[in-house]
Amino acid sequence: MTEGTQRPLRVGVLGCANIAWRKMLPAMTASPDVAVVAIASRGRERAEQFTARFGGDPVVGYQKLLERDDVEAVYVPLPAGMHGEWALAALAAGKHVLLEKPAVLTRDEAERIVRLATERGLLVQESFMFVHHGQHAAVAKAVADGEIGEVRAFTAEFGIPPLPAGDIRTIPELGGGALNDVGVYPIRAARLFLGDDLTVVGAVLHHDEELGIDVAGSALLRTPGGVTAQLGFGMAHGYRAMYALWGSAGRLELHRTFTPPDSWQPVLRLERQDHVQQRTLPADQQFPNIVAAFVRSVRSGDDSATHGRSLLRQAELLDAVRAAAGRA
Ligand SMILES: NC(=O)c1ccc[n+]([C@@H]2O[C@H](COP(=O)([O-])OP(=O)(O)OC[C@H]3O[C@@H](n4cnc5c(N)ncnc54)[C@H](OP(=O)(O)O)[C@@H]3O)[C@@H](O)[C@H]2O)c1
Structure with a gap:
């Protein structure tokens, strides 16, 4: 932790995404509050390319990473249509989740995720960096x-x-x-x-x-x-x-x-x-800022309900825009 009193949060990454390579992993590896312990990909070569630069173990398959006991939290930069499934799997495996925007695409999906996070006492945060500038x-x-x-x-x-x-x-x-x-x-x-x-x-x-x-x-x-x-x-x-x-x-x-x-x-x-x-x-640097905010929220547990409500409200408004445009 920033105070130097706690060990770094042990993070795993699901998917070797462009945004992870360019922005989020550089911010995470520069933070003394985070240890990137594993990076998962559908393919070994890509996982190895990422771990060669950022450290951690290369893992083939997202579920394999979720099965690791040394991972406390996951960052999920998968395509939007896969966020719901993998956020639920991560929560079910007992991991906190930093979920790329759009966290979810519908209110129903958001409800399932927030319910599970609440039951498990875990944080799920939508990764809107700009808010942290x-x-x-x-x-x-x-x-x-x-x-x-x-x-x-x-x-x-x-x-x-x-x-x-x-x-x-x-x-x-x-x-x-x-x-x-x-x-x-x-x-x-x-x-x-x-x-x-x-x-x-x-x-x-x-x-x-x-x-x-x-x-x-x-x-x-x-x-x-x-x-x-x-x-x-x-x-x-x-x-x-x-x-x-x-x-x-x-x-x-x-x-x-x-x-x-x-x-x-x-x-x-x-x-x-x-x-x-x-x-x-x-x-200002919004990526390091969101990393610091995520770690703080995981450690304190204080913001979980706020993040859950935010994720639900955002998904509700997406549903409402689609409905108003006749594309629900
Ligand atoms: N917050 C921000 O500032 C910001 C900026 C850009 C993007 N994003 C968000 O971050 C997420 C990823 O965006 P990106 O541009 O980084 O995407 P990307 O480079 O295409 O990465 C997506 C990753 O998902 C994995 N994946 C699994 N199934 C896939 C499939 N069927 N097709 C393609 N990829 C698949 C791949 O990782 P493996 O091959 O390693 O499994 C791939 O590298 C999106 O939700 C996007 O909205 C956020």
């Missing part, structure tokens, strides 16, 4: 300080260019599609600033008949008090990741909100009636 606390403070007055509306957009054929995000059976892969970010951001009492008023999902997935979408949500959240997302777009809060006295806008590089110094743009101000915020 300090820039959002700076925005929240500006809003709390009244810099834009009373919040009237929230806007968020996340779009990425078309993906190569064969990418997991383009395959319906693996949980592909724009809502599951990128739409989940604006939804999570709306919850961050407007709270969980949001309802979906309307939604559109653009379905690509050839691929069999949605490639773009928009949704309108609202709070009971009438504050709106207008969300746009897609995987057939020029890159864009932003949100804005519009209030009675001004507007705040922030870009590169969901995938800021470690060295990126965010620029908070504040528009008021008679002037525009740009504030440069400190760079």
